[in-house]
Every structure is written in structure tokens, then in C-alpha cells.
Amino acid sequence: MELALTALAIASGLAFxxxxxxxxxxxxxxxxxxxxxxxxxxxxxxxxLTFDDGPDEVHTPRILDILDAARVKATFFLCGAHAERHPDIVRRIIAAGHSIGEHGHAHLHPWTTGPRRTLRDLRRAAETLTRLGAPPGRRLFRPPYGKLNLMTLLFIAATRRAVVFWNVDPRDYAQAEPGPVIEAVMPKLVPGAVVLLHDGRPDDGAGAASVTAEALEMLLARVDRxxxxxxxIDN
Ligand SMILES: [Zn+2]
Structure with missing residues (x-):
């Protein structure tokens, strides 16, 4: 029994x-x-303004229309799987002069994904954006869920990715009305604000971005330009 517990303690130490x-x-x-x-x-x-988890065939074109009408440039962090499904929308984002960055291929959670799968996912997302005409230069990367594992960290360092976080999170994906999004964003819209919004939803079932376009339109109308x-975000 003593021996078994010692072995378990060693195994636990390794796991830790x-x-x-x-x-x-x-x-x-x-x-x-x-x-x-x-x-x-x-x-x-x-x-x-940054938009994650797209492109989405409904929300992204609408958001692009709103940004165009307001002559506002933004940044889109694309899921590779969605980009493969909607290459024309990706090309439209680029042609409109917005910035794009990687957000993984399948929006895997880094804490529950092993190193080989993580690397495959990150590489696939990178290749997709290259194929779809991502401009040259240092590539932007926003980690899914804002989390990193060791493989993500090594990938970022080895490929010199510019990692992009945020400082304003209105949780648009969880809102049923645009009001709370606007209330959360407006007081924090100061120079240097990086607003996390969503134009799509990951396949893993996280919230939809149904109120985002509406909130964006109201927000841009209210802001003192x-x-x-x-x-x-430039690379
Ligand atoms: Zn995401």
C-alpha cells in the first residue's frame, strides 16, 4: 500500500x-x-474594432456594408474552416482594406487540444489565409478563447506571429439585444481601445453574433467621429 501510494505520488508529480x-x-x-x-x-x-469567428455568410457581409458606409476600417480574425467555406467573403474583406488575422482552423480550445493537433490546426488556418490572398507581412493571430498552450506559444515564436488581444469585451455573442453591447462599449471607446466583437460563431456551438451588426450600426452613428x-490593426 505504501509503495503504491509512492508510485501514485510520482505519477501525480509527472502529471503536474x-x-x-x-x-x-x-x-x-x-x-x-x-x-x-x-x-x-x-x-x-x-x-x-475586431471581429472574430467569421466569416459568416449572413453577418459578415452585413457588417462589411456597415463599415463601408461609415468608412471605418476594422480587423477580422478568421476561422480557417469558415474561410474555406466562404472564400469570396474573405476576398471582399481584404479588398475593402480591412486587416485580417488567423484564429485557428477549427476554433479548438488550446487547453484541451494536444500539441500535434494544435500544430495541424494552426498550420491549416495559416495556409488557408495565404491561399485566399492574405497580404504579406507579419501575420496577425488571435488565439481562440484568448488562451495558449505550449504548442501555440512555440508556433507564435517560431513564425513571429503578432498576437492580438483586446481590452473591451461586450460579450456580444451572449446578448439578445444590441443595447447592452452599446452600453458596454461606448464608455470605453478611447484611443487605444481594442474591441472584441464577433461576426460568426465557432462550430463548437459558442454564441451567435446576431446582435453584433445592429449594435455596430448604432454605435457608429453615435460616436463622435x-x-x-x-x-x-497593422501587422
Ligand atoms: Zn473565437
């Missing part, structure tokens, strides 16, 4: 070490990456 290496260290690294990113955008004079300038 693996956990620290695969999730704990990347979580610490993320704090530094996020701080560095936010320091960089805080020095900027613009506001950055002489005071705030919107821009896509």
Missing part, C-alpha cells in the same frame, strides 16, 4: 509537471504578451 509545461507556463507568457500588446496600442491614437479614428 506536464500541466505546468503545457498550460501553466503559456498562461504566464500570455500575461506578458498581452501587456506588451496593450502597451503598444495604448500609444496609438486610434480605436480598433471628429474625436475618434477607427483603424485596422
Amino acid at each position: 509537471a506536464c500541466f505546468l509545461a503545457y498550460i501553466g507556463l503559456p498562461a504566464l507568457a500570455k500575461i506578458r504578451l498581452r501587456r506588451r500588446f496593450l502597451d503598444r496600442v495604448r500609444r496609438r491614437a486610434e480605436v480598433f 471628429t474625436r475618434l479614428r477607427f483603424a485596422g
Whole structure:
């Protein structure tokens, strides 16, 4: 019994070490990456609207129309699987002068995905965007769920991805009305704000982006455009 418990303690120690290496260290690294990113955008004079989880055949074209009408540039973090399904929308985003970045292929949660699958997913998303005409230069990357595992961290470092986080999250995917989105965003729209919005939904069933376009239209109508300038995140 004593021996069995000792063996279990050793096995538990190994499991703990693996956990620290695969999730704990990347979580610490993320704090530094996020701080560095936010320091960089805080020095900027613009506001950055970002849209994740698209492209979606209904919401994305509508959001593009609204952005075009308001002459606002934004950034789209595309799921590779959705981009493969809607290549024309991806090309439209690029042609309109918005920035694009990677958001994984299948929107896998980094904490529950092993290294080989993570790498395959990230590579596939990267290849899809290249094939669909992503402009050259340093590629933007927003990790699904804002989380990293060790493989994501190694991928970011090896491929020199510019990791993009956010500092305004109105949880548009969880809202049934545009009102709460606008209330959450308006007071925080200051230079250096990076707003997390969603033009699509991941296949894993997270919330839809049905109120986002409506909220965006109302928001852009309300904002004092002489005071705030919107821009896509540059690479
Ligand atoms: Zn996402």
C-alpha cells in the first residue's frame, strides 16, 4: 500500500509537471504578451474594432456594408474552416482594406487540444489565409478563447506571429439585444481601445453574433467621429 501510494505520488508529480509545461507556463507568457500588446496600442491614437469567428455568410457581409458606409476600417480574425467555406467573403474583406488575422482552423480550445493537433490546426488556418490572398507581412493571430498552450506559444515564436488581444469585451455573442453591447462599449471607446466583437460563431456551438451588426450600426452613428479614428490593426 505504501509503495503504491509512492508510485501514485510520482505519477501525480509527472502529471503536474506536464500541466505546468503545457498550460501553466503559456498562461504566464500570455500575461506578458498581452501587456506588451496593450502597451503598444495604448500609444496609438486610434480605436480598433475586431471581429472574430467569421466569416459568416449572413453577418459578415452585413457588417462589411456597415463599415463601408461609415468608412471605418476594422480587423477580422478568421476561422480557417469558415474561410474555406466562404472564400469570396474573405476576398471582399481584404479588398475593402480591412486587416485580417488567423484564429485557428477549427476554433479548438488550446487547453484541451494536444500539441500535434494544435500544430495541424494552426498550420491549416495559416495556409488557408495565404491561399485566399492574405497580404504579406507579419501575420496577425488571435488565439481562440484568448488562451495558449505550449504548442501555440512555440508556433507564435517560431513564425513571429503578432498576437492580438483586446481590452473591451461586450460579450456580444451572449446578448439578445444590441443595447447592452452599446452600453458596454461606448464608455470605453478611447484611443487605444481594442474591441472584441464577433461576426460568426465557432462550430463548437459558442454564441451567435446576431446582435453584433445592429449594435455596430448604432454605435457608429453615435460616436463622435471628429474625436475618434477607427483603424485596422497593422501587422
Ligand atoms: Zn473565437
